[in-house]
Amino acid sequence: GATVLPNSPEDAELERVANPEAGTDYLVRFTQPEFTSLCPMTGQPDFAHLVIDYIPGEWLVESKSLKLYLGSFRNHGAFHEACTVSIAKRLEELLQPAWLRIGGYWFPRGGMPIDVFYQTGEAPSGVWIPEQNVPGYRGRG
Amino acid sequence: GATVLPNSPEDAELERVANPEAGTDYLVRFTQPEFTSLCPMTGQPDFAHLVIDYIPGEWLVESKSLKLYLGSFRNHGAFHEACTVSIAKRLEELLQPAWLRIGGYWFPRGGMPIDVFYQTGEAPSGVWIPEQNVPGYRGRG
Amino acid sequence: GATVLPNSPEDAELERVANPEAGTDYLVRFTQPEFTSLCPMTGQPDFAHLVIDYIPGEWLVESKSLKLYLGSFRNHGAFHEACTVSIAKRLEELLQPAWLRIGGYWFPRGGMPIDVFYQTGEAPSGVWIPEQNVPGYRGRG
Amino acid sequence: GATVLPNSPEDAELERVANPEAGTDYLVRFTQPEFTSLCPMTGQPDFAHLVIDYIPGEWLVESKSLKLYLGSFRNHGAFHEACTVSIAKRLEELLQPAWLRIGGYWFPRGGMPIDVFYQTGEAPSGVWIPEQNVPGYRGRG
Amino acid sequence: GATVLPNSPEDAELERVANPEAGTDYLVRFTQPEFTSLCPMTGQPDFAHLVIDYIPGEWLVESKSLKLYLGSFRNHGAFHEACTVSIAKRLEELLQPAWLRIGGYWFPRGGMPIDVFYQTGEAPSGVWIPEQNVPGYRGRG
Amino acid sequence: GATVLPNSPEDAELERVANPEAGTDYLVRFTQPEFTSLCPMTGQPDFAHLVIDYIPGEWLVESKSLKLYLGSFRNHGAFHEACTVSIAKRLEELLQPAWLRIGGYWFPRGGMPIDVFYQTGEAPSGVWIPEQNVPGYRGRG
């Protein structure tokens, strides 16, 4: 159906569902190659490829609400560093995960891309956390 | 011959054979790029690329029965997270391995794929456990 | 400076400059991996990687205006096929090029991406037109 | 919503919509990496990666109905060669396209994969038809 | 079941089945990355990656018999050039295809690999024959 | 030794030497991934990966002088299109080659790279001219 994209991250209703495997440690990875926001200085569009990893506790994020939440940055001004970290913090608050991290791989501005890597703290031992292995920026040739 | 695909994971008879190298620690990896199940909400097909690693104890999984067990999800509704973890738990119960893990690399829904990573606990030292290195999702371009 | 993104393709002022090498046949390729529009049915965002090739006549497209024109689809509803072709036709009208083509490589919807390939007609002989070689969609694994 | 997967290709209602760019020659490519059918000899699942290219005439295929049509092979027995060609012929009948082709890239059986390549005839000149460039099968190493 | 590998290509019974799409021009590609024969000079094993393309007429090759035929070179002495071409000629004789080709990509001997490319003649127009695109030999680094 | 980089393309002394295989048609390709010039509007640096192909007549370009000529753009303002084409024309004038082309693969500005492809005219038949196959720009992910 015709779900309306929220106007801003604040307006987005990020939802959680009960973790069907609560009590078991595992990692969930979401890859969102379709992220866009606005530059708060110039209003021009920014684009990023995002990868979010988390070890759920009692809750899983509800997938469709996550998609809408990420979509809500479309008309929202945000600096690369703060934007990436704020997504993690919003999920952290909602999900109270055992652990969470986000990699934000931003498209180049001025020919020079920025990547932002954040995690909630030391990774727990005994849980499998593969590297994200998003290729580095290459330029040309 | 014309082996019948089991109707559901519960119907599948997963079998084990004696480990010919029992007493030696080594890792076995199965890669199944041909996995499909049904979405329990919509009934629509889901697809995944699965990689299973285990360190056998007394038992190896019998390969053909593993193939049929994985094939039995074909007409079975299962959420990504629970489906991936349940396959590991079924193998764990049957094989009592020294250690086991599964990576479930699901095809995108709503443009955003989910990966699920589960292991039975801290990896034993002294056994060689290479990374799975399944490429991340790229989108386009 | 803070250039304002046009509200729609119709509002965008696509500009041309004199071709400094008019009289010489050559090909210009623009690659825009940061394209987004809205689905006219659901209002949800769509993303594409675009590659535009043209053989200029009297005119070159002015780069910044091209960027703003492509950016103007951000809040605009457009079907994949018509959107891709309409970009080519707008450029064709403005530039009167010897020849032009566009490849639109859209991100998957329902797990199945669409590519759209359009050119203004038979490619002229004697001009070098390399293939775009954008990798096909891979899914997972 | 909960669309029901058709029981067989015959049951699937493949639909067409008016081509919004009728009168313009262009190519549309659909990539479906999530295709599965049954082996008519053994009843065991087969998997394929499909890429369909067509030059629309008066009609476009309606995307969701195409997805359901392809999904309808899930419980249907079909040989690789005939299955691939039959999909093309069904689309040809419905769409009366200027031209159409399909590449079926099947997963290995007995360690040896089959690819099937079909087109409706000589490709029209003046229309851009990029190669599909699906990587060849590699085995291991 | 326990099919016996033929002792030599002469002993192998290569079989054909009726082409279910006779009257339609299409291409079938078999990839066999598991080919081995013996060097007729030294008796040492040789290995190759083979790719066979053909446009069937009245007949398709029966897949299992093709696998056994290729397997029958295992204890058979054959030079790279003649071995590759002879496989094509055997298939040509059996299938009377509209057209056929084989690429034999042999592992290096003396550090220098040989590839052999053979086809039955000019490729028919109007049939789609994608390139095989097997990567060239790289050495190290 | 300490060769001085010329101040501008005009100051660079591009030299030629006799073609040791004059009378034989062959192609020479130079790849220069270390090219930089200045934007004539802003004075900011631009970078490109260049690939030059030519079929020599009586003359070969002297390699070191070619390197210095390309290096002479370092402090020189030049638009992407004109810069790429002018390099070809300078070589054409000096060498009077049977045929020549240049691919200029420029780093992105405003997130959108430009490629420029120029050749002196229809490629002669009977000479082998492989594609340059420089990978397209990918953005991120």
Added chain:
Amino acid sequence: GATVLPNSPEDAELERVANPEAGTDYLVRFTQPEFTSLCPMTGQPDFAHLVIDYIPGEWLVESKSLKLYLGSFRNHGAFHEACTVSIAKRLEELLQPAWLRIGGYWFPRGGMPIDVFYQTGEAPSGVWIPEQNVPGYRGRG
């Protein structure tokens, strides 16, 4: 606007802005594939691909000033090892980061490239620091 490139690293005014996420540990990565300096022995141009990682404390580097600072090496003589390390030290002095590293991947001289890897000391635990994974130099083939 037409910002003037500084004449030397000493002349470049590298600027810092307040870290909007001060108090949170995260990593920022800048990739600059467009770096060039001069060889202090011969005056000839050198090129490098640079990747800078840092964990900000109170300050972030201001992106445009970083670009100009890196651009200021254009007419500056610097040995590979010292140049790479000096960039890190300049940033360290300005930003007082929790940790910083730089990878300098230099283009080959004499056919043999040099890479330089420097970090300010032991990486802090609990912060996510992905590998840079810049591909090694390959030569040809």
Added chain:
Amino acid sequence: GATVLPNSPEDAELERVANPEAGTDYLVRFTQPEFTSLCPMTGQPDFAHLVIDYIPGEWLVESKSLKLYLGSFRNHGAFHEACTVSIAKRLEELLQPAWLRIGGYWFPRGGMPIDVFYQTGEAPSGVWIPEQNVPGYRGRG
């Protein structure tokens, strides 16, 4: 010369030579992409890509005898797991290495490949042991 391939692993004479760098810890890696054995159940050929790493003590394996030993599995029935581990044990017995491991990357059977990873125990610290990084199995697409 015409060395005769041994009939079985038992018949193969695996030889050792004095380690010219005895007393120095280093790793030797052999890659054998040309391995084949027989399935003990069906007699059909199996293929594998093998990578063997070891830290020599007093002895190195003699290369040609290693090649013949691996070749001796050609007409020998062996299960994937036991075959891979037994090669390591044979080398271990002969060489008394400081440490040894083997990765066996088997071609798919039933569409699902098996990898086997074995090492003699905890890797010694202070010796450099790079990952084998053999790509995972991909299926198609």
Added chain:
Amino acid sequence: GATVLPNSPEDAELERVANPEAGTDYLVRFTQPEFTSLCPMTGQPDFAHLVIDYIPGEWLVESKSLKLYLGSFRNHGAFHEACTVSIAKRLEELLQPAWLRIGGYWFPRGGMPIDVFYQTGEAPSGVWIPEQNVPGYRGRG
């Protein structure tokens, strides 16, 4: 055995054997990634990756003599262009092939590699001649 490397190309005895498939048109490709010669100006070593394609007439080149012939450039001074073309001409003279070509992919000197592409003339129709597809030079990043 201990074959002696010839001192120069003139000293090398390149040999031919009867084509076992004379009367059939096919292509043979040799890849030699281990080629080295000397720079005639400086005496310093040069390296190249060579790929030779030919359509045999009455004769095949004898592989070991080809290896020794290519090895004979080791202490021989030769310019890139002339060296590559001369190898082709020597083979042409010996083999009288229906057609022949060589690609010489030289390692960079002064940071800029040269490729040389030569063929004996227009390629015959009806014979399959795949592209060599040796990757272009990339520099770094």
Added chain:
Amino acid sequence: GATVLPNSPEDAELERVANPEAGTDYLVRFTQPEFTSLCPMTGQPDFAHLVIDYIPGEWLVESKSLKLYLGSFRNHGAFHEACTVSIAKRLEELLQPAWLRIGGYWFPRGGMPIDVFYQTGEAPSGVWIPEQNVPGYRGRG
């Protein structure tokens, strides 16, 4: 100028220069894809791709002398294992580095390549030592 290649490693004068960043821990990597020596048994050429990493103390190796030293193996007989390790030991003696390692990636002999990995001992903590990530040997396909 015309520097003479030393006749043997013993004749090569490997030189050192003062480390301009002495007192700072960093890693220097040299990649030499153009290495060749002779087989001491047969006199035939061997080729390798070498990667050398070191953490300098008071000294850096002088680049040109390193190139000549590596070039001096051209007419020198050396076994793969001893050759690789001896290069490291020569550098260790000259430079007294904090740490050093070498990876020798040799081209296949008998179809089976050898890699040799040596380091001077446990890597120091607090210094960044990226993996060399030279791709494994692939064979064909």
